[in-house]
Amino acid sequence: MDDRTAAARGIDPTQPHPARRYNYWLGGKDNFAADRASGDELQRHFPKVRDGAVANRALLQRATRFLAEEAGIRQFLDIGTGLPTADNTHEVAQRHAPASRIVYVDNDPLVMVHARALLNSSPEGRTAYIEADLNEPESILAHPVLHETLDLKQPVGLMLIAVLHFIHGNGAAQPIVGKLLDALPSGSFLVATHATSDFGTPEQQALYQQLIAQGRSDVWTRPREEFAALFDGLELIDPGVVPASEWRPEPDAVIPARSDINIWTAVGRKP
């Protein structure tokens, strides 16, 4: 997409955006120079940042498979969709249960353009898209498309994968997650991943705080304790709160160093 077409669709190519930067780290082509510059700057300070992106994406697929195959979930609310790539949530879920219904939510207009074009449901199931901001969970919960697609009296898999760290502020993510979970019935699941500085050296942690303060990173890392608190009141699924690459890894997986991944993960069930 050239810059003029992008502008016409409400996309500002001069500002880096998380979906496009993540797409760049994953080796995709749907990104602009500003996204690549931002991605390169973060990678200069944290050389393994691409490994974290790859581990996060693999976790999304394993956790979706767990929900569809083991937990029997047939409805998914995936907030922070990202640009479509291989094995998106609906593809993994519908491979096991073709009638699965998925609502994707993102606040990036470019993600919406691609999602509508590429995230096509199986004939038995359904996919739908909402352009909305996770900072306003009420607008997601009130959206007619959500209610046309999902039955909120039946369990839902709430996927908040690598998106909560764009909610800035100490304690700011918890009320948002709480409002979303309140709207879902017993038997629903929360799957979340979140960037953390917990595994960095004190020097890396100080550098990271500086990048945030100077607006050179938009990823608001959280410590384990604050991430785990998002699951208060839920039954944590084994193995609990672990780095993304350690949540039910494939049997032949080589587990990378925690300081190369820097992403907390957990899955919880609403009792």
Ligand SMILES: C[S@@+](CC[C@H](N)C(=O)[O-])C[C@H]1O[C@@H](n2cnc3c(N)ncnc32)[C@H](O)[C@@H]1O
């Ligand atoms: C790093 S990508 C993660 C994509 C996908 N969930 C995954 O893990 O592979 C983060 C996504 O969250 C979206 N996002 C960031 N802040 C958001 C917000 N406040 N509301 C909705 N979506 C947001 C971005 O546009 C991007 O698509």
